[in-house]
Amino acid sequence: MIVAPSSTRFGALAVTHAAMVAGQASMVVALADSFFFDVDLDGARTRLLGFLLISFAPFLVVAPLIGRLIDRVRGGRRLMVQATGAGRFVVQVVMIWFTDDVALFPLVFCALVLHKTYEVSKQALVPSVVGSDAELVEANSKLGRIAGVTGAAAVVPAGALQFLFGPVGSLAYGTVFFAAAAVFARGLPRDTAGGGSGPDAADATGGSDDIGVAWAAMCVLRATQGFVLFQIALWFRAEGAPPVWFAAAVGMGSLASFIGNAVAPAVRGRAGLDEERMLAVAVMLAAVVAAGAVLIDGYLAGVVVAAAVNLCAAVGRLAFESIVQRDGSAVNRGHAFARFETRFQFGWVVGATVAVLVPMPGSVGFAYLAAILITAAIGYIRGASPLGRPNSVEPNSSEPQARGVEFAGGGAGVIEREQS
Numbered sequence: 001m002i003v004a005p006s007s008t009r010f011g012a013l014a015v016t017h018a019a020m021v022a023g024q025a026s027m028v029v030a031l032a033d034s035f036f037f038d039v040d041l042d043g044a045r046t047r048l049l050g051f052l053l054i055s056f057a058p059f060l061v062v063a064p065l066i067g068r069l070i071d072r073v074r075g076g077r078r079l080m081v082q083a084t085g086a087g088r089f090v091v092q093v094v095m096i097w098f099t100d101d102v103a104l105f106p107l108v109f110c111a112l113v114l115h116k117t118y119e120v121s122k123q124a125l126v127p128s129v130v131g132s133d134a135e136l137v138e139a140n141s142k143l144g145r146i147a148g149v150t151g152a153a154a155v156v157p158a159g160a161l162q163f164l165f166g167p168v169g170s171l172a173y174g175t176v177f178f179a180a181a182a183v184f185a186r187g188l189p190r191d192t193a194g195g196g197s198g199p200d201a202a203d204a205t206g207g208s209d210d211i212g213v214a215w216a217a218m219c220v221l222r223a224t225q226g227f228v229l230f231q232i233a234l235w236f237r238a239e240g241a242p243p244v245w246f247a248a249a250v251g252m253g254s255l256a257s258f259i260g261n262a263v264a265p266a267v268r269g270r271a272g273l274d275e276e277r278m279l280a281v282a283v284m285l286a287a288v289v290a291a292g293a294v295l296i297d298g299y300l301a302g303v304v305v306a307a308a309v310n311l312c313a314a315v316g317r318l319a320f321e322s323i324v325q326r327d328g329s330a331v332n333r334g335h336a337f338a339r340f341e342t343r344f345q346f347g348w349v350v351g352a353t354v355a356v357l358v359p360m361p362g363s364v365g366f367a368y369l370a371a372i373l374i375t376a377a378i379g380y381i382r383g384a385s386p387l388g389r390p391n392s393v394e395p396n397s398s399e400p401q402a403r404g405v406e407f408a409g410g411g412a413g414v415i416e417r418e419q420s
Helices: 005-034 042-071 075-094 104-129 134-165 167-187 209-238 245-267 273-294 300-328 333-357 362-383
Strands: 405-408 413-417
Touching: 005 075, 005 104, 005 134, 005 167, 042 104, 042 333, 042 362, 075 104, 075 167, 104 134, 104 300, 104 333, 104 413, 134 167, 134 245, 167 273, 209 245, 209 273, 209 333, 209 362, 245 273, 273 300, 273 362, 300 333, 300 362
Parallel strands: none
Antiparallel strands: 405 413
């Protein structure tokens, strides 16, 4: 059987992504013993605020500096993936020698910067490994499913090595995957967008109106993810809920994210929904579940809300990435995704900070969540222009759905692709 070039290129990205996810899982396992809930509740809130600050800090480096570098170096997206794989290998090797030292903190920061750099590079590469814009949702979905399966599978041996040898075991285990990722990345395509200039999809002047309202809706979904995680954790702890309830919320949330990645292509293809309608449905469904939880209340309602929010965020994320990959400029795609990721992480941090600073019982938290999501749903439906006309997506269509202007060939030429 002859394999299409796009399939071969996607395969290279898939195995690279799997290796990077497995390596990241090994680091998370190694750092698990330093989590922030091992003190009293007031102390936990203080540590959580510090964690939220640290989690956002890498984006201050990725967005203004690395995003531009990804786009301006010819072949920079593939080169950046190779560099992040090699960089993660080096950082993780050094971590082995400082597992009980304060030097671990700057090393973790470096690892987070490299991880976010890889994520941005990966998002910018997706359009170059598919045959048409109609395949974007499917490609993003497959990468999401690969991440879910690989991450879950990699945690088991990492946990066993952690038990036997401590953090050194799981960190050493992860170095193998990062080295493999750097090697696998050699099979990625050399993109030709580097060296040019053009509009930035993350700019008010360079992005389409549809991208503008889409990122705002996606930012709200990310904020609700941060809010739900910390709201449920602190609410359950304050009421003395058995730990199994929080474990169930986290577990169901992870499972729901995987399901969201799995069903998104069917939502687009068989249900005939385009990317804008997928995002609208995701926000509305999350709002309905949050409103229903206000009436039900209880720990079980918290588990259901965690699952619903993560499922909707996964579907919405695939839809948003496809909108940007479809409508945004190819020249500045890396920088655009870096800026969007910064906004989304900021939204996640803001949502989580509200939960940390403002203690809320379950029903009050659900009501707050429902109000935010309903407002976002109304704003997105009113602002997204494709929602005001009949849906034109054909199931299993292979025709490009792009609108606007795409810059190709290093910015030297401009190709206008108009939607039929």
